[in-house]
Structures are given as structure tokens and as C-alpha cells.
Amino acid sequence: MADMNANIPEGELTGKWTKLRSSMPLVNPANKRSIEIIIVGSGLAGASAASTLAEMGYKVKCFCFQDSPRRAHSIAAQGGINAAKNYQNDGDSVYRLFYDTIKGGDYRAREANVHRLAEVSANIIDQCVAQGVPLAREYGGLLDNRSFGGTQVQRTFYAAGQTGQQLLLGAYSALERQIGMGKVEMFTRHEMLDVVVIEGKARGIIARNLITGELERHFGHAVLLGTGGYGNVFYLSTNAMGSNVTAAWKAHKKGAYFGNPCFTQIHPTCIPVSGDHQSKLTLMSESLRNDGRIWVPKKKDDQRKATDIPEEERDYYLERRYPAFGNLVPRDVASRAAKERCDAGYGVGQSKLAVYLDFTANTERYGRIEATKHNIHNPDRETCMRLGRDVIKEKYGNLFDMYKQITGEDPYELPMRIYPAVHYTMGGLWVDYNLMTTVPGLYALGEANFSDHGANRLGASALMQGLADGYFVIPYTIGAYLSKELATKPIPLDHPAFVEAEASVRGILEHFLSVKGTKSVDFFHKRLGKIMWEKCGMARNAEGLTSAIAEIQALRKEFWQDVRVPGEMNEFNPELEKAGRVADFIELGELMCMDALQRNESCGGHFREEYQTEEGEALRDDENYAFVSAWEYKDDVKFELHKEQLKFENIKIAQRSYK
Amino acid sequence: MSTGNMNLTLKVWRQKNNKAKGNLVDYKMSEISPDMSFLEMFDVLNEQLINKGEEPIVFDHDCREGICGACSMYINGRPHGPKEGITTCQLHMRSFQDGDTIVVEPWRAKAFPVIKDLAVDRTAFDRIIAAGGFISVNTGNAQDANALPIPKFQADSAFEAAACIGCGACVATCKNASAMLFTSAKISQLAQLPQGQPERYRRVQSMVAQMDAEGFGNCTNTGACEAECPKGISLENIARMNRDFYSAKFVSEEEV
Numbered sequence: 001m002a003d004m005n006a007n008i009p010e011g012e013l014t015g016k017w018t019k020l021r022s023s024m025p026l027v028n029p030a031n032k033r034s035i036e037i038i039i040v041g042s043g044l045a046g047a048s049a050a051s052t053l054a055e056m057g058y059k060v061k062c063f064c065f066q067d068s069p070r071r072a073h074s075i076a077a078q079g080g081i082n083a084a085k086n087y088q089n090d091g092d093s094v095y096r097l098f099y100d101t102i103k104g105g106d107y108r109a110r111e112a113n114v115h116r117l118a119e120v121s122a123n124i125i126d127q128c129v130a131q132g133v134p135l136a137r138e139y140g141g142l143l144d145n146r147s148f149g150g151t152q153v154q155r156t157f158y159a160a161g162q163t164g165q166q167l168l169l170g171a172y173s174a175l176e177r178q179i180g181m182g183k184v185e186m187f188t189r190h191e192m193l194d195v196v197v198i199e200g201k202a203r204g205i206i207a208r209n210l211i212t213g214e215l216e217r218h219f220g221h222a223v224l225l226g227t228g229g230y231g232n233v234f235y236l237s238t239n240a241m242g243s244n245v246t247a248a249w250k251a252h253k254k255g256a257y258f259g260n261p262c263f264t265q266i267h268p269t270c271i272p273v274s275g276d277h278q279s280k281l282t283l284m285s286e287s288l289r290n291d292g293r294i295w296v297p298k299k300k301d302d303q304r305k306a307t308d309i310p311e312e313e314r315d316y317y318l319e320r321r322y323p324a325f326g327n328l329v330p331r332d333v334a335s336r337a338a339k340e341r342c343d344a345g346y347g348v349g350q351s352k353l354a355v356y357l358d359f360t361a362n363t364e365r366y367g368r369i370e371a372t373k374h375n376i377h378n379p380d381r382e383t384c385m386r387l388g389r390d391v392i393k394e395k396y397g398n399l400f401d402m403y404k405q406i407t408g409e410d411p412y413e414l415p416m417r418i419y420p421a422v423h424y425t426m427g428g429l430w431v432d433y434n435l436m437t438t439v440p441g442l443y444a445l446g447e448a449n450f451s452d453h454g455a456n457r458l459g460a461s462a463l464m465q466g467l468a469d470g471y472f473v474i475p476y477t478i479g480a481y482l483s484k485e486l487a488t489k490p491i492p493l494d495h496p497a498f499v500e501a502e503a504s505v506r507g508i509l510e511h512f513l514s515v516k517g518t519k520s521v522d523f524f525h526k527r528l529g530k531i532m533w534e535k536c537g538m539a540r541n542a543e544g545l546t547s548a549i550a551e552i553q554a555l556r557k558e559f560w561q562d563v564r565v566p567g568e569m570n571e572f573n574p575e576l577e578k579a580g581r582v583a584d585f586i587e588l589g590e591l592m593c594m595d596a597l598q599r600n601e602s603c604g605g606h607f608r609e610e611y612q613t614e615e616g617e618a619l620r621d622d623e624n625y626a627f628v629s630a631w632e633y634k635d636d637v638k639f640e641l642h643k644e645q646l647k648f649e650n651i652k653i654a655q656r657s658y659k
Numbered sequence: 660m661s662t663g664n665m666n667l668t669l670k671v672w673r674q675k676n677n678k679a680k681g682n683l684v685d686y687k688m689s690e691i692s693p694d695m696s697f698l699e700m701f702d703v704l705n706e707q708l709i710n711k712g713e714e715p716i717v718f719d720h721d722c723r724e725g726i727c728g729a730c731s732m733y734i735n736g737r738p739h740g741p742k743e744g745i746t747t748c749q750l751h752m753r754s755f756q757d758g759d760t761i762v763v764e765p766w767r768a769k770a771f772p773v774i775k776d777l778a779v780d781r782t783a784f785d786r787i788i789a790a791g792g793f794i795s796v797n798t799g800n801a802q803d804a805n806a807l808p809i810p811k812f813q814a815d816s817a818f819e820a821a822a823c824i825g826c827g828a829c830v831a832t833c834k835n836a837s838a839m840l841f842t843s844a845k846i847s848q849l850a851q852l853p854q855g856q857p858e859r860y861r862r863v864q865s866m867v868a869q870m871d872a873e874g875f876g877n878c879t880n881t882g883a884c885e886a887e888c889p890k891g892i893s894l895e896n897i898a899r900m901n902r903d904f905y906s907a908k909f910v911s912e913e914e915v
Contacts, residue, residue: 067780067782279702408753
């Protein structure tokens with residue numbers, strides 16, 4: 001068994017990070033120049049780490065499968081990024097952000113990691129503004145904030161509905177600056193297909209040049225994975241088409257434990273599925289919940305148009321069930337509540353798998369404020385709606401346009417129809433406080449690791465975590481490892497470990513091409529997605545999970561025997577890329593079901609139907625399940641469970657309530 | 660699989676690799692749903708090709724929600740198709756008529772060589788950014804974010820320029836294959852912010868030099884780029900870039 005010490009520094013919670021930073025071993029500037037670091041992924045975590053480590057003087061190689069690092073999926077994050085700045089003077093603090101995040105995660109995250117995240121959150125905003133990221137501002141020229149779920153303060157910074165894009169372009173420009181200076185060597189359209197481990201340490205990767213199909217060997221003193229989450233295991237998700245688990249999964253198979261694989265975030269506000277042809281789901285930012293009200297008709301199977309249903313016949317079920325937080329409850333709670341209403345027969349739209357997100361009330365309210373600004377006294381409703389629409393347009397224009405494009409309906413006229421969809425994965429590679437996996441020298445950053453969000457992530461915290469890891473955590477913590485690697489000379493690429501790893505990758509790719517079966521890769525991916533969504537999605541139970549495991553095992557067998565991958569190895573062949581990714585998703589899917597099955601409790605996004613309160617809320621079992629499940633890969637797709645006990649020394653663990 | 664009733668003829672550019680000669684190939688499509696996106700229609704076609712034992716069509720795509728900038732199809736003579744303000748992935752089949760013939764080509768520009776079928780190499784854009792599309796601030800150098808108030812209209816204008824997704828539609832539609840809308844958007848974003856001032860003139864010279872070195876054409880003020888830009892990036896940015904470029908040549912004391 002690998003070393004699973006979380007390496008949390010001693011001392012008071014509030015002093016752990018400061019003390020560690022000041023006592024962490026350093027690598028002197030001259031030595032940094034001879035140390036090579038491989039970074040896989042160029043999203044918020046990867047790009048921020050690559051640029052920062054290069055600024056510090058390390059030799060960096062960065063890889064992404066997209067045609068440009070700017071296209072990593074962080075680009076699609078809409079709503080915002082949290083930071084404990086307390087610019088709104090509403091009582092925010094590092095402690096409160098820490099507390100909200102631990103509670104939001106349903107007490108399944110590490111206190112020390114989350115506190116560090118809250119501590120560095122303010123620096124992230126400073127850094128991004130200095131880079132020229134155009135965050136939203138007030139007329140006084142200072143930064144604006146908006147509300148997000150699971151909190152009662154306004155701490156979310158944003159750039160219209162394109163916050164992820166603007167933050168990523170900031171990190172991307174910092175990365176390109178280092179590329180231009182020759183300090184980062186960038187490999188676009190390259191996919192990592194294995195980690196090379198020599199004498200127990202990560203020493204490099206095997207990557208495939210996706211244009212020529214050639215396999216390449218790359219050495220590094222350390223390997224960092226900022227490769228994102230695995231939501232696409234469900235086939236339909238809000239992730240980009242290319243988002244995949246392959247890099248993390250290959251690392252897992254080389255000894256990195258996988259943490260909490262079953263913790264998946266189902267986002268409550270997505271555009272509902274319209275048909276079998278659907279290839280992905282589109283999110284409508286959580287920020288909309290701040291200005292919208294969610295409801296369904298009080299009458300079952302109500303056929304009337306939304307606008308024809310009078311106020312008293314609407315059930316604002318979130319406000320009814322959770323008066324304190326209302327529409328701003330955390331995502332897991334909001335998703336389950338929507339599912340509950342739809343399952344009970346109150347859903348709307350053709351599929352009946354949707355609820356309304358209505359902006360009328362706030363549009364009118366904004367209009368009234370605008371009217372006052374324009375010296376219009378006693379404005380009529382129509383004037384208010386007209387003026388209010390302009391405000392809504394400025395705040396969410398791109399989201400409303402996106403909705404209209406996809407559904408063909410105008411959300412300024414009719415309420416949006418929304419339904420939960422897979423969005424984010426809290427689980428990921430297990431890492432210690434220093435972000436190192438159980439393989440020495442192999443690190444995981446951002447969504448690729450499991451560390452900060454427990455069983456449910458709060459909105460606007462993913463961008464915060466990705467950039468925290470890349471800009472402010474790894475640049476310090478990697479020193480602890482690299483300071484002991486100064487004597488390590490670059491390992492020649494003909495070392496047997498490199499040769500073997502490449503041969504094994506080649507073997508797998510050649511196998512896919514040689515099967516010449518009858519079904520496309522997508523066919524298998526869709527089937528996997530269906531099993532996962534039905535049996536390991538918003539609600540799970542032991543019976544369903546047990547049958548899912550058997551079904552996935554059978555699917556895996558069938559996939560390896562009957563998949564059809566056209567084309568050749570040494571050419572640009574997207575089907576071959578997909579085959580590798582789906583093969584890994586199938587193995588991961590089985591592990592997710594195993595993890596969900598062993599966790600006999602409900603917490604956050606993991607809702608086991610057998611474990612709920614009388615009111616239908618998640619019922620945790622802190623006595624037996626206050627641990628991180630860390631799975632070790634055994635040969636032939638077998639897994640062994642290890643546990644990292646969570647200790648809550650600063651927060652009193654309690655039944656989560658948003659009532 | 661699909662449930663609609665649209666019948667279409669596609670004429671799609673097929674090219675084995677960057678050395679091979681390409682040509683348009685006809686594909687008949689039936690039972691297409693108007694609710695499908697254009698790329699989902701291509702998914703259906705590719706599934707059919709795979710089942711027939713033929714090679715599927717390669718095209719770039721990723722987020723499928725109009726923000727990553729990967730998708731890049733030249734549809735009936737227009738980048739991203741007939742609708743304004745959207746990318747190919749946001750185009751839905753309800754924008755076409757039953758019985759239509761649709762011609763689909765890759766971006767065409769010397770600086771964007773075809774890799775295969777509809778996928779082109781746009782790394783020239785990255786090199787333009789690497790030449791100066793940044794503010795030189797190492798991690799840890801920043802002051803408190805609110806120590807630098809920026810008037811809202813200025814921040815908003817910078818944001819509008821920053822909304823560019825780097826898809827390359829501007830280059831594809833331009834008769835000169837000019838990258839001036841793309842380049843000027845980044846220059847203009849940073850030139851309008853106080854943080855961007857120290858490197859303002861250095862930046863414009865380096866980025867324009869790189870843009871020229873990549874083999875993009877010049878701007879003759881046709882305005883097709885602005886009309887076809889899925890994010891509505893304004894031609895004003897080119898004016899700002901030109902003004903800064905001349906200022907840099909005549910006024911700036913710094914030589915690049």
C-alpha cells in the first residue's frame with residue numbers, strides 16, 4: 001500500500017498555511033533552471049501552474065489535447081469566482097468562506113485544505129485584475145459582486161456570463177508570455193496516454209501527437225495533472241465533448257489512488273434534453289437563480305402556458321421548503337427538489353422533465369429602480385418590464401441568447417424550462433495537502449483532484465480552486481519534493497520504463513484498430529451514460545448499483561470485442577482518441593458504482609435512497625462514513641478501498657440545514 | 660436515431676491530410692430533426708459513415724456552447740453559417756429548409772493550413788498572443804484589486820473586446836485573410852485598461868509584426884469580419900490598433 005499520509009501541517013488551522021509556506025524547502029534560482037516539470041492540461045489549473053512555475057525559473061512542458069491552450073473547458077464556466085474580499089461589507093471573511101465551503105460540501109472535505117483555499121482566494125482576484133481580466137465593475141469603478149448558492153453574502157466576482165472565459169484568457173496570456181520567452185514548451189493537440197514511473201517516482205509521460213499519431217516520450221522531474229473532471233462518464237453532461245478522465249485514469253492505474261469517485265455534481269439549472277440526437281447539455285448559470293424564481297404548477301399535468309398560470313396556482317417549491325435560502329440553496333439540494341417535483345408529476349414541457357425558472361418578478365423590480373433613476377414616478381408595469389429587461393440583458397444577455405438558440409423560445413417572454421444535468425465531479429485523484437498523489441512526484445490540480453469540495457461543490461468555487469492550486473499552492477508545495485531531486489539528472493528516453501510504457505500504449509491503440517467490430521465508440525459511450533444516469537445519478541440505491549456494476553462489466557467486455565474504430569494509427573484520427581477515452585470511462589464507471597455502493601449514507605451529491613430524513617433530505621452517517629474513500633487499482637480492473645478519516649476540529653459537524 | 664423529417668444534401672470538403680488534394684463529396688441525409696444542432700447532424704452522418712465502413716469526417720469542436728472557439732465550418736459561403744452572432748455549434752437545423760443543399764468547407768487562409776477535412780491549424784493566433792497579448796505581471800506581484808478603480812464604461816468596453824473566442828471566422832471571411840480583428844481585439848482590450856498602459860506601444864508593435872510574419876493579409880476596411888464575428892467584436896478595435904500602431908512609430912521612445 002502506498003503512503004496515504006495527508007501531510008497536514010501541525011498547529012492552529014489559521015496558521016497552518018502561513019507557517020508551511022515560510023518553512024517549505026526552496027529550490028534556488030540556478031537549480032530551478034535544470035529542473036523540468038511536465039504539466040498536462042491547460043485550463044485554469046494547468047495554465048496558471050505552467051505560467052507561475054515558468055516565471056519562477058523552472059523548465060516547463062505543457063500539454064493539451066485541444067488545438068490551443070485557450071480552449072480548455074474552464075473557458076465555459078459562466079457565473080463567477082468566489083473570494084473572501086468582503087468588498088460588500090456584508091460580513092464575509094476567510095472563516096466564513098471556509099465554513100460555507102465545508103458545510104456546502106456536507107462535511108466530507110478536509111478542513112486544512114479548504115481553509116487554505118479561502119485564505120488565498122483574495123489573492124486570485126488581485127492577480128487576475130492585474131493581468132487585465134475585465135471583471136464587472138460598479139459606476140464608482142470598483143468591482144461588483146453577485147450572489148451564489150449556499151451562502152448568504154455576496155462574494156462572487158464575475159464577467160457577465162463569461163467569467164471562466166475571461167479568467168482562462170488571463171491565465172492563457174500569462175502562459176503565452178512564458179511560451180514566447182521560451183520558458184514553456186507548449187504541445188497542443190497532444191494527449192497524455194500514460195505516466196512513466198521509475199523506482200516509484202513519476203518521471204515522465206507518453207503522449208500521442210494527435211495530428212501525426214506518433215507516440216512521444218517526455219521526461220520530467222515531476223508531472224502535474226490539471227486535466228479536469230470526468231462528468232462525461234455520463235455521456236450527456238455540461239462538459240465539453242473532449243473532456244475526459246484518461247490522464248487521471250492512467251495515473252490511477254500507475255498507483256495514484258482515486259478519491260471519492262462517486263461524488264458527482266448534478267447542476268439544477270440546465271436546458272432539458274430535447275431528443276436522442278443530443279450530444280451535450282448546456283448549463284444556465286447559477287447566477288440566474290439569484291434573479292429568478294423556480295416554480296412548477298400546483299396542479300398536476302397543467303397544460304396551460306406558463307404565463308397563463310396565475311400566481312396563486314404556482315408552487316415556488318424551493319422558497320416553500322427552504323425559506324432561509326430559498327432559490328439559493330446549494331446545487332445538490334436544488335437538483336433533488338426539482339427531481340422530486342417532476343417524479344411526482346408536476347414537471348412542465350413536453351417531456352415533463354423540467355421546471356420553470358422565471359425572471360418576471362426581478363425584471364419588474366429592476367425596472368422600478370431604473371424608473372426612479374430616470375425620474376419616472378409611478379411607472380406602469382409595462383414601463384418597468386421594458387426598463388428591467390435592459391438590466392437583465394446587461395447581466396445575463398449571453399445566457400438568454402444561448403437559451404433562445406437552443407430551445408427556439410424567448411426567455412424574455414416565457415420562463416426558462418430547466419432540469420438538472422451532470423456538471424462537475426468533486427471526486428478525483430487523491431492528493432495530500434501538497435497536492436501530491438500517492439505516486440511521489442505526481443500531482444493533481446483543480447477538478448482533477450478530490451480535495452476541496454467534499455460531497456458537493458458550491459457555485460463559483462471551481463474557478464477559485466483551479467486558480468488557487470495553480471497560482472498559489474503548487475508553486476510553494478512542489479518545492480518540498482523538488483528540493484530533494486536536485487541530483488536527479490534527466491533520465492534518457494530509452495530507459496526501459498519509457499520503452500515499456502510506450503509499448504503498452506501502442507498495444508492498446510493497435511487493439512482498438514484491429515477489433516473491426518460492429519458498433520461505434522459513441523454507441524458504447526451512450527449505453528454507459530444511460531446506465532450511469534439511471535443507476536448512479538441523482539438518486540442511487542444498493543439494488544440499482546449492484547446491477548449497474550454487472551451491466552458495466554458486461555459492457556466493457558463487449559466494447560473490447562466489438563468496437564469499430566476506423567482509420568489508422570499514424571494519422572489524425574478522432575475516433576481512435578474517443579475509443580481510448582471511452583475505454584477508461586467504462587472502467588471508471590464501475591468504480592463509481594462500487595464507491596456509491598460502499599457509502600451507506602447520503603451526503604451532498606451522493607443520495608442513497610435508503611438513507612434520507614423524513615423530509616427527504618440527505619442523511620449522513622458521521623460515525624461510520626466521515627472518511628475519504630481512496631481506491632487503489634489492482635490488476636485486471638479490481639479495486640481496493642482505503643480510508644482517510646476526516647477530522648473536524650474547528651467546525652461542529654451538524655445536519656446541514658438551509659431552511 | 661434521429662426523429663425528424665428533414666432531407667438534406669451535404670457537400671463536404673474531404674482532404675486526407677495537409678499534403679493531399681481535397682474535394683467536395685456529396686452526402687444525402689434524411690430524417691434530420693430541426694431541433695438538432697448542426698454538429699449533431701454531423702455526428703449522425705459520421706455514425707452512418709462508420710457503420711458503412713467509411714472514414715468519418717474530421718472537424719474541430721469541443722464545448723458545443725459557443726465559447727471555446729474550436730468549431731469552424733464554412734457553411735454556404737459564410738463562417739459559422741447563415742445566422743448572425745453564433746458559432747457553428749450553436750446553429751440549429753431549424754435554420755435550414757427541408758430539401759436544402761448545404762456546402763461545408765474548412766476555414767480558408769494561407770496562415771490556417773488544412774490538417775484534415777474540415778480541421779485547420781490556427782496556432783498562428785497563439786503565436787500572435789505570445790508576441791505581446793499579455794500584461795507582464797508575475798504571480799504574486801498584484802496589489803489589491805480595488806486599489807485601481809476603472810470607470811465602468813471603460814471596463815465594459817475592454818470586456819467587449821475581450822469576448823473574442825479566437826475562432827478565426829474573421830480571417831476566414833476576409834477577402835485578404837487578415838487577422839486584424841483578432842489581433843486588435845486583444846490590443847484594444849489591454850490598451851483601454853490602466854494595467855495595460857506600461858506595455859501599450861511595445862505590445863502593438865510586437866503583435867502586428869507577428870501577425871504579418873504569419874502570412875495574414877492586410878485590412879481594406881470591408882467590414883466582413885465584424886459582420887461574421889460570432890461575438891460581435893467591433894471594427895473600432897482595428898481603428899484603435901491602427902492609431903496605437905502609428906503612435907508607437909512616431910511618438911513612442913521605445914524601440915521594439
